[in-house]
Amino acid sequence: MKPFPRALALAFTLLAAAGLSAVAPQGASASPQTDYLEANKRKPGVKTTRSGLQYRVIREGNGRAPSANDEVEVHYKGWLINGQVFDSSYARGQTISFPLNGVIPGWTEGLQLMREGAKYELVIPSSLAYGARGAGGVIPPHATLIFEVELIRVK
DSSP, X not given: OOHHHHHHHHHHHHHHHHHHHHTSOTTOOSXXXXXXXXXXXXXXXXXXXXXXXXXXXXXXXXXXXXXXXXXXXXXXXXXXXXXXXXXXXXXXXXXXXXXXXXXXXXXXXXXXXXXXXXXEEEEEOXXXXXXXXXXXXXBOTTOOEEEEEEEEEXX
């Protein structure tokens, strides 16, 4: 194929793809992840930050609030939008401690909204979690993660 026709064929393919997406049904969603986030943000008590993190206060705390450089101790349970639990400190019977700036961005942001003693539900879009790579064969690519997190202590 000559260079000009090849370029023309590529342009036609791109335009055709754009045209197909332009005629997608109104309200068609990009993914179940997007559908979940859209539905969740309309639930009572759910707040959404500028980054897209969604959270709901289950119980307010009255202790210290952590900064991104603090180490924290938490209890948590994490699951996917299909309800599959992928990790739980409750199931292991012990809390976990970590530097707040050493975890996924959704946790770093979400835990800074809390005070010691608080319990929140965090709904973390994949862009603030593991993104396209997923994690450890347990969290699929582009997964929205849901956590119930209890901030025990800021160290």
